Amino acid sequence: MRRSETTSTGDRAGFLLVAIAGVYVAQSLVTGVAAQALPALLRSQGASLQQLGWLSLLMLPWALKFAWAPWIERWRLPAGSAARSRQMVLGGQLMLAALFALMAAGGGRQVGLVMVALSLAALLAASIDVACDGFAIEQSQPSLRGWVNVAQVGGSYAGLLLGGGLFLLVAQRWGMAQGCFLLASLIALLGLPWWFLRPGSVARSLTRRPASLSQAWRRPTVRRGLVLTILLAIGPRLVMGLTGAFLLDHGMPLEQLAWLQGAGGVLAGLTGALLGGLLVRRWQARVALVTALTLQALALLCLAGAVPLLMQAVAVWVFSMALSATFVANYTLLMRCADGPQPGVDFTLFQCADACMAVVLGIVGGWLAHRLGYSAVLGLAALALAMAGVAVYYRGTGPDLFSEKPSDADA
Structure with a gap:
């Protein structure tokens, strides 16, 4: 009987992770189109670098989602009624798919329609993110939180x-x-698991304490985490939106660029994630972070020089x-900064700060x-x-923030 219950619990946890991972994949599809694919497509059609910089405004919903997060949370968890997490996320996924279907029906040639639809998709995806984050924290046991984080980041x-x-x-071909x-x-396929998902019951006492931005700001570790977030965003956010246009302008065909950002990007991301995890495990998070920052700077200096394609x-x-x-490495440090009475609110502030930097520095970098x-x-980015x-x-950036403590291994 116990083995059956354990198997049932394990199956439910696995299905929960699949559903959550699907939401995060769908959300980032919107970001990938807005931040990478669309700039390259418009550049190939003659758009200027300054015009490409304005596409970073599509990141605004992720920078400002803290403003409407309390409203979403109240709607998701109405007083005296059952939670609406499943309906809210599933409905949002279907609406997101409908927006891309609308762009497809328009032929993709009307830039105005594409920009409006992408703006709405970004707003919707950022709102779904708030609901999904709250749902994931509620439904996952402490022993499952690490896998939930893997599903989110991956x-x-x-x-x-x-x-x-x-x-x-696909668009080029x-x-x-x-x-x-x-x-x-x-996106519709990724939202399908939510149709079959049956969330477990949650003690409503978890929702009686509303999110408080003022309380987060009063915590010194949150303020230091914000400083760390801003400091680390300046270099990469200044050039992330320019790498595709850079390679195009130096003679790389659009199809080769698509393979580099697609298959090559997947390999780079998985390799980097594994490398970061190994460095954090082998050394302190500070040493791992400095090593990764050094590699970034060296790569950008190579790009700035006169080297072959x-x-x-x-x-x-x-x-x-x-x-x-x-x-x-950075998330390891920020999780320590957010390890307090309201970690979800604190970590959202870090996410929004990074998104704000992406918007501002994307425009500045293009200009x-x-x-x-x-x-x-x-x-400048390498510097x-x-x-x-x-x-x-x-x-x-805080008391013992970069030191390895026994409790950090549990986090």
Whole structure:
């Protein structure tokens, strides 16, 4: 009987992870299209670098989602009624698929329709993220939280690469309408597990304490975590939206770029995540983070120099790999910063701060590249990464934040 109950619990946990991972993949598909595929497609059609920089505004919903998160939480968990998490996430997924189907029906040639639909998709995906995060925390036991985090990070990275690579490949070969139809089908398929998901009961006492941004701001570790987030975002966020256009302008065909950002990006992301995990396990998170930042800076310096196209492609791959390793090490530190009475609220602040930096620095990077050229922007980004590495290595952002404690292994 106990073995049957254990098997049933394990099956439910596995199905929960599949459902949660599908949501994060779908959300990041939108980000991949907006941040990688669409800039490359528009650049191939003659758009200027300054115009490409404005596409970073599509990241605004992820930067501002904290503003409407309390409203979503109240709607998801109404007082005296059953939770609406499943209906809210499933409905949101279907609406997200419908938006991409609308873009496909429009042929993908009307830029105005694509921008409006992508803006709505970004707003919807960011809202689904709030509901899914709360649901995942409620439904997962402490022993399952690590796997939930793997599903979130891995799913998000996979979606980003699929949206930036697979969509770009399909759109280049068969047209943007076919690419939008493919994404609509994928998003609907990824939301299918939520139709069969049967959430467990949750003690409503978990919802009686509303989220408090003021309480988060009063905690010194949260403020230090925000400083760390901003410091580490300056370098990569300045150039992330320019790497595709950079390679295109230096002679790489669009189809090869799609493979580099797609299959090559998946390999870089998985390799970097594994490398980051091994470094954090082998050394302190601070040393792992400094190592990853150093690799990023070296890759950007290689891009800024006069090197052949093949070396430029390798440098972009190494940059992507090092960026993935940076995420692993950085999240380890930020989880310690958010380890308090309201970790979900605290970690959301870090996410929103990073998204704000992505919007601002994406515009600044496009403007600087238009005015000063690629080499100047790449050099500035490498300098910012080097300064961040020095700051992290020689100065902690909080009491014992970079030290390895016994409790950190549990986190």
